[in-house]
Amino acid sequence: MQELPWPRLAVALPLAGVAAVLGWWGWKSGAYFGVVFLPGTIVLLLLLGLLLLFGPWPARLEGATRLALVALLALAGWTLLSGLWSPAADTAVADAQRVAGYAVLFALGLWLCLLLGRRLLLALAPLAGTGALVAVATLIVLWAGDSSKDFFEIDATVRFPLGYRNAVAAFFLITLWPMLGLAASRELDWRWRAALTGAATLAIELAVLAQSRAAPFAAAIALVVLLALHPSRLRTLMWFAAAALPAAIALPWLLEVFQNDAGNTAASIPPLHSACRAMAVTTIVSLVGGAVLARFDPDLAVGERGGQIGRRLAVALGVVVVIAGGALVVAKGGPGKIVDRLDEELSAGTPDLAPQGSRFGIDFRTGRGGFWRVALDDFSRDPLRGEGSGGFRRSYLIDRDTAGVQPEDPHSVEMLMVSELGLPGILLFGAFLGGSVVAVGRARKLGPSAAALSATVLAAAAYWLVHASVDWFWSYPAVTGPVAFGLGAAAAPICLSQGSPEMARPWRLGIAAATALAAVSMVPFFLAQTYANRGIRTGTSDPQAAYADLRRAADLDPLTSVPLIGEAVIASDEADRERALSALDEAEGRTPDDWQPYYLEAKLLAKADPARARIAGARARELNPLDPDVEELAQSLGL
Numbered sequence: 001m002q003e004l005p006w007p008r009l010a011v012a013l014p015l016a017g018v019a020a021v022l023g024w025w026g027w028k029s030g031a032y033f034g035v036v037f038l039p040g041t042i043v044l045l046l047l048l049g050l051l052l053l054f055g056p057w058p059a060r061l062e063g064a065t066r067l068a069l070v071a072l073l074a075l076a077g078w079t080l081l082s083g084l085w086s087p088a089a090d091t092a093v094a095d096a097q098r099v100a101g102y103a104v105l106f107a108l109g110l111w112l113c114l115l116l117g118r119r120l121l122l123a124l125a126p127l128a129g130t131g132a133l134v135a136v137a138t139l140i141v142l143w144a145g146d147s148s149k150d151f152f153e154i155d156a157t158v159r160f161p162l163g164y165r166n167a168v169a170a171f172f173l174i175t176l177w178p179m180l181g182l183a184a185s186r187e188l189d190w191r192w193r194a195a196l197t198g199a200a201t202l203a204i205e206l207a208v209l210a211q212s213r214a215a216p217f218a219a220a221i222a223l224v225v226l227l228a229l230h231p232s233r234l235r236t237l238m239w240f241a242a243a244a245l246p247a248a249i250a251l252p253w254l255l256e257v258f259q260n261d262a263g264n265t266a267a268s269i270p271p272l273h274s275a276c277r278a279m280a281v282t283t284i285v286s287l288v289g290g291a292v293l294a295r296f297d298p299d300l301a302v303g304e305r306g307g308q309i310g311r312r313l314a315v316a317l318g319v320v321v322v323i324a325g326g327a328l329v330v331a332k333g334g335p336g337k338i339v340d341r342l343d344e345e346l347s348a349g350t351p352d353l354a355p356q357g358s359r360f361g362i363d364f365r366t367g368r369g370g371f372w373r374v375a376l377d378d379f380s381r382d383p384l385r386g387e388g389s390g391g392f393r394r395s396y397l398i399d400r401d402t403a404g405v406q407p408e409d410p411h412s413v414e415m416l417m418v419s420e421l422g423l424p425g426i427l428l429f430g431a432f433l434g435g436s437v438v439a440v441g442r443a444r445k446l447g448p449s450a451a452a453l454s455a456t457v458l459a460a461a462a463y464w465l466v467h468a469s470v471d472w473f474w475s476y477p478a479v480t481g482p483v484a485f486g487l488g489a490a491a492a493p494i495c496l497s498q499g500s501p502e503m504a505r506p507w508r509l510g511i512a513a514a515t516a517l518a519a520v521s522m523v524p525f526f527l528a529q530t531y532a533n534r535g536i537r538t539g540t541s542d543p544q545a546a547y548a549d550l551r552r553a554a555d556l557d558p559l560t561s562v563p564l565i566g567e568a569v570i571a572s573d574e575a576d577r578e579r580a581l582s583a584l585d586e587a588e589g590r591t592p593d594d595w596q597p598y599y600l601e602a603k604l605l606a607k608a609d610p611a612r613a614r615i616a617g618a619r620a621r622e623l624n625p626l627d628p629d630v631e632e633l634a635q636s637l638g639l
Helices: 008-027 034-054 063-084 089-144 165-183 190-210 215-229 233-249 251-259 266-295 303-331 335-345 368-381 391-399 413-443 448-468 477-495 505-541 543-556 562-573 577-590 595-605 610-623 628-636
Strands: none
Touching: 008 034, 008 089, 008 477, 034 089, 034 477, 034 505, 063 089, 063 413, 063 477, 089 165, 089 190, 089 266, 089 448, 089 477, 089 505, 165 190, 165 215, 165 233, 165 448, 165 477, 190 215, 190 233, 190 251, 190 266, 215 233, 215 448, 233 251, 233 266, 251 266, 368 391, 368 413, 391 413, 391 610, 413 448, 413 477, 448 477, 505 543, 505 562, 543 562, 562 577, 562 595, 577 595, 595 610, 595 628, 610 628
């Protein structure tokens, strides 16, 4: 790729902007909530608008890259359209905004990589920097803090800072590969390479603290992809070892947090602090080792002999994987028994693994089988449209086999698409992934830097796809967003064309106007969620202020019933039955398939108006038949 006539600072600023947004998302609960995701997306839209107004466009958006971007935009549009038949139209709008944010990140990755010219590997910097900064900040907070409720799940697995242990592991292990990709590159100053090696060690260690059972399998596949595709396999393996070996030294202290079996209590804090000390020491060891490697970097990938060794390494790795997989199949009784076991364990519920001292291992017991059964039933009922975005939660509450967890989605990105968005959804999602992989694969042939960028991004994407196939990461922008940005960046080289005419000014202005309009359209939803959160926090301490905030929220977002339910709860606590019933009546009008307003109405009227309470209670039980609180209320009403 040629060097473009574009000031370095002008490229560095938007790269820093992307890193700031992704880092903020990672730090603030993974941007799962709109009050974090929406302002970040508005910033990304503004960055894209500035590029449209002032940045050069030395490319032709064609072929697989255009397919991937158009498919992602179309998926956002289809998600928004599904709000017309979804039982949760407000969720459909929020989901569409999220997918649009991923499309913006893909476009930014594409454009900024083009502007980097020959130094296209620096497109990994926002992802590596995000993971490194959040990892260091997480270590500091865990080490200095004593809030077991904020740090742990109920079984002493770490859920900070993303609020969910599997998302914590995924975030750090997705950003791990860009750290290693840059650390292994001779284009970067040795001090940066040393720092990234230390950060990679810390990322691995924080992922271990989260103890996500799917993470080791996804990471192993990502490593295979990285070593199979990277042009400097030996160098990459050396840097992976430099990061992984210090993490292995800290493993006893990392596992002790879970082995202590103190759960989400203060008793888990001392072993956590011990683990933090071990992480700090091994991170420094890794940093020093990385500095030595970077200063005296052996030439492991140059020349014919280096290439032969690298290819033999890839073949050997493939053989090891095949043999290990075959041995596992034999040990487990063959394919038939494995299938029977999986069928049984996927609906067995999450096991208590405290007695074995670790959640890692070959144990597939989970409740996801029940989620996936309902998702496939949704698809069977309406394969063309699905339930509509946000519809899975309603159908699961009605069709589930057991009480307990009430998931927002089926914990699988593929199952989510077929359940809520039907055939168009899964086809558009497949077109995005397929187009991205084809484009990145083609870019791999355009030189060593492009090949290194492609291998690194495909490793991160492989991790994401494997882990997202058994978890709900489509709803976590801090987990999915970096992959979208990376795929756009790695697909950029095939779009570069020296003879490409500049994008026509009318097109630029039109698309810039569309991005501005999209940014402005998100503001009311952000304000609505901000007011709703503030009103609910205020609660009965200042009812009038809370009512005012909740009413503003309800007016700004006419699709959601959350502020109305909050108003009803506060009014009920204040013995203002008339206000509570009025708010619940409005909530039922907005979301007639949500069980909560009917349940609250039935409770409120149980003594004052038993007949009306029975009608509301029957509707609540119809929408959530296995909920113990709903069933207890129904029985008390004589239903």
